[in-house]
Amino acid sequence: MSAPLTPDFANGEVSFWYRSLGVPEPGEPLDGDLQADVAIVGAGYTGLWTAYYLKKAEPHLRVVVLEKEFAGFGASGRNGGWLTGALAGSPERYAKTHSPDAAKRLQRAMFEAIDEVIRVAAAEDIEADIVKGGLLTVARSTAQDVRLREELNYQRQWGWTEADVRLLTRGEMESRLRVSGATGATWSPHCARIQPAKLARGLARAVRNLGVEVYERTPVTEISRGRAVTPYGTVTATYVLRCTEGFTATIPGHHRDWLPMNSSMIVTEPLPEDVWAEIGWNGRELLGDMAHYYMYAQRTADDRIAFGGRGKPYLYGSRIDDRGHTPAWTIDALWSLLTSFFPAMAGFRVAHAWSGVLGVPRDWCSTVHLDRETGLGWAGGYTGHGVTTTNLAGRTLRDLVLRRESELSVLPWVDRRVRSWEPEPLRWLGVHSMYRLYRMADARESRGAERTSALAKIADLITGH
Secondary structure (H helix, E strand, O other): OOOOEEEEEEEOOOOHHHOOOOOOOOOOOOOOOEEEEEEEEOOOHHHHHHHHHHHHHOOOOOEEEEOOOOOOOOHHHOOOOEEEOOOOOOHHHHHHHOOHHHHHHHHHHHHHHHHHHHHHHHHOOOOOOOEOOOEEEEEOOHHHHHHHHHHHHHHHHOOOOOOOOEEOOHHHHHHHEOOOOOOEEEEEOOEEEOOHHHHHHHHHHHHHHOOOEEEOOOOOOEEEOOEEEEOOEEEEEEEEEEOOHHHHHHOOOOOOOOEEEEEEEEEEOOOOHHHHHHHEOOOOOEEEEOOOOOEEEEEOOOOOEEEEEOOOOOOHHHOOOOOOOOOHHHHHHHHHHHHHHOHHHHHOOEEEEEEEEEEEOOOOOOEEEEOOOOOEEEEEOOOOOHHHHHHHHHHHHHHHHOOOOOOOOOOOOEOOOOOOOOOOOHHHHHHHHHHHHHHHHHHHHHOOOOOOOHHHHHHHHHHOO
16 A cells, blocks of 8 residues: 655655754864863764763863764654653663663663653753653554563563553553554553654753754764764864764774664654544553564654654665665555554555664663773663663763762663674674564464464574564
């Protein structure tokens, strides 16, 4: 089914989130060598949060941020707008290197980070369409329903209480949101809707107001001890922090650190009140499902549905289509899935489509690191949970740079070592095999399978998901 498009349909142009704001004109580039206390590479959420907390803690520090395009150009300005408390990675993997209690503390820190983002947005007068409506996760087949309940039991084992997540009755589910074919749902309060580009632009303004120097149109070609090298000059600093997430593979020496995984989104035209009366969604919850080839969605502030999922998940050689153009088949696939969730959408159209990349470590767990001897540090590998995790990472990097012994500096993702991804063509074959198997597993389950397809379990083994 071909997706119907509005007359002013746009593809790429970074993302829909910039449509009402306008895509920013990049600021001035670096103009010569300079000395700083901290040099941050990348002006996405991680870099901006790190700069913000460093300057708030120590106003005298000279903090410099270097950005190839403009602040919020990457995933920070393109994501699904989920300020979620979901952990970026498996608690068991964090527990293996530390303890189960340490993994649970990391999870609690993620929950708390949601309210910290909301607090800072209010304090800095950042209007980012934030509504803390929680997260609805739905099942739409017998196998998905089994996984939903297994996931709930798993969360209970890792410290999630009834106040953190609960199974909804059918009546409770339908009073919130009516998803066609839904067989069950859970709800967690630990999620808020945001407008990603508004948050990114607001943070960029806030750090500049604090005195942080942000140089745009300034690609970093080399990161080494005490140095961030650009075509326009070299920044020397005591600490050089790499905050490049999905773009990390473009930096020499880091090609296999984190795999740039592609995700795509569409957004509808604004929907009238009679459609919302049929769908519900008055609480502005975030919406996800239990499919292997999963989706994510929100009701926007201007009453559209923004709906995302995997398109072409990975480009050979870790290439990045950084302008966000999305193939027609991906748009059609997302539209088909959207209308299967909400048949009332059949008479409406897609207004915008875009794509972006997120960083995936080999073990799918995020890391924060600072080498005190070399001054080199990084944070990232958020596997799609970066809107909240970046805030926690920024505060953690602050404590590491300032040599603070804190609850954050000893969390189990700090100094976590992860092996590199395999060289090509193994990397390409592994990722594409994984997602082909996930699609096949979803198709089998939709035809009535009562348990998770073995194909999905094979896919998990291939890539260590």
